Every structure is written in C-alpha cells, then in structure tokens.
Amino acid sequence: MILQRYPYIWLWLFSSIAWIFIILNGHEHHHDAHHCHHDCVEFQLSAGIMDGLLQWTLMIVAMMFPLLREQLCYAASRYPVSQRNWAMLWFLAGYCIPWIGIGILLQIFTIGTNHIAAPIKSFVAFIDWEALLPIIGFAAAAIWVWSPMRRRANAACSRTIPMRINGYRAIQDCLHYGNITGLSCIRNCWSPMLALIMSQHNLFLMLTITLLLIYERELLNYKSRFLGYAWSFFAVAFLIRAIL
Numbered sequence: 001m002i003l004q005r006y007p008y009i010w011l012w013l014f015s016s017i018a019w020i021f022i023i024l025n026g027h028e029h030h031h032d033a034h035h036c037h038h039d040c041v042e043f044q045l046s047a048g049i050m051d052g053l054l055q056w057t058l059m060i061v062a063m064m065f066p067l068l069r070e071q072l073c074y075a076a077s078r079y080p081v082s083q084r085n086w087a088m089l090w091f092l093a094g095y096c097i098p099w100i101g102i103g104i105l106l107q108i109f110t111i112g113t114n115h116i117a118a119p120i121k122s123f124v125a126f127i128d129w130e131a132l133l134p135i136i137g138f139a140a141a142a143i144w145v146w147s148p149m150r151r152r153a154n155a156a157c158s159r160t161i162p163m164r165i166n167g168y169r170a171i172q173d174c175l176h177y178g179n180i181t182g183l184s185c186i187r188n189c190w191s192p193m194l195a196l197i198m199s200q201h202n203l204f205l206m207l208t209i210t211l212l213l214i215y216e217r218e219l220l221n222y223k224s225r226f227l228g229y230a231w232s233f234f235a236v237a238f239l240i241r242a243i244l
Helices: 009-033 041-046 048-077 081-123 129-145 148-156 167-198 203-219 226-243
Strands: none
Touching: 009 048, 009 203, 048 081, 048 167, 048 203, 081 167, 129 148, 129 167, 129 226, 148 167, 167 203, 167 226, 203 226
C-alpha cells in the first residue's frame, strides 16, 4: 500500500486538515471582526486560553508536521508493518507535547501581558506596536539563523535514538523520540514562530513561512544562511510598510 511505502503521507494529510480548519477559522474571525470597534482586545481575550491553545495546536500541525518526513520514516522503519501506524501516532503525540506546553505558556503570557501593558500602551500611544513588533520579530529571527547556536539546533533535528519494539517500552520510546524531536524543533524554529505571533498570525505569512521552512529542511544543509536573508527581507518589508 502507498501509506506503508510512504508513511510521511500521513504528515501531509494531518497538515492539510489543519490548514482547512485554520482557513475556515480565519474567515469566521474576519467576519466577527466587523462587529468589533477599532480596539478588539476585549473580543480577543474573550476567546480564552482553550481557544487560543486550539489555534496554536492547529498551527503547529499545519506548519511543523511537513518538516518531520525524515524522523517519521525512521520511527516507522523501526517497527513491523503491523505496528507502524501506532508507532507513528505515538511519535506524533510525543512531538506535540512540548509544543502544547509552549502554547499554554504563551496563552497565559499573552493574556497577562495584555492586562499589564494596557496602561503602558496608553502612556506611549505614539508608538505603533502592531507595526513595530513584526519588524523586531523577523530581525531577531534573522540574527538567530546566522548564529552558531541555530546551526547546532538545526543539526540536532536529525538526531535518532534506539527504539524497542515490544510492550509498553515501544510506546515509551516512540513518545520519547517524538518528545526530543519536538524540543529540537522548538530550539530550531522558535524565532519564525515568535515573529509570526508578533505579526498577528497573518495567514499568507504563515503559508510563506511554512514553505520556506520546508525548502530549507528538504533542499538546504544546516549551514545555509538562506532563511536569515528571508527573515531580513520580511523585517525590511514590514519596516517599509510602517514608514509608508
């Protein structure tokens, strides 16, 4: 079967489903935004932590799953055919755990910051934070790509571990391998994800960043600085947009 020969098709299937939900949800938020005034902070906060965490999880599945072809194929190859689907699901579950943990922290931090920063924003109202934050985010992402630490983080994404195939230890190893892969991805991709959050989850930007990350993972080596130039371009583009 095709799924047995090319197990990474599952990644594209899950990612496609997540993209569909993101697009539909973005359309609903755009429609609801017409009922908001210029300041929609209260509307955004009313969505709550669970709604924000769901959107974060969908974004991770949509953007990060296509980058896991090598790791998923390795996990699948360690097990007999009859166990491969379960092994891949446990691997993906383990991969999502650290990302969901980061998502929970981000939601708490965002809600807390919105309450604390409200008087500060009114005091320095002359600063356009919506225009400034994406510039800072993508500039930081470019600096991170060009740093030696990011090269080591990128190389760590290809790390593998021995995996047992019997009993609960097989599940434990799949979860563990997914977990360390997720942590490596967080170290590697935190900067564009943070820049995307600072850009208010622009859908076109999300898709562009996903394609750039796939291009780097599949066609470039870990020493490439291509993404640094791409993130610099976005920072300059947001700067020009803010000036104009």
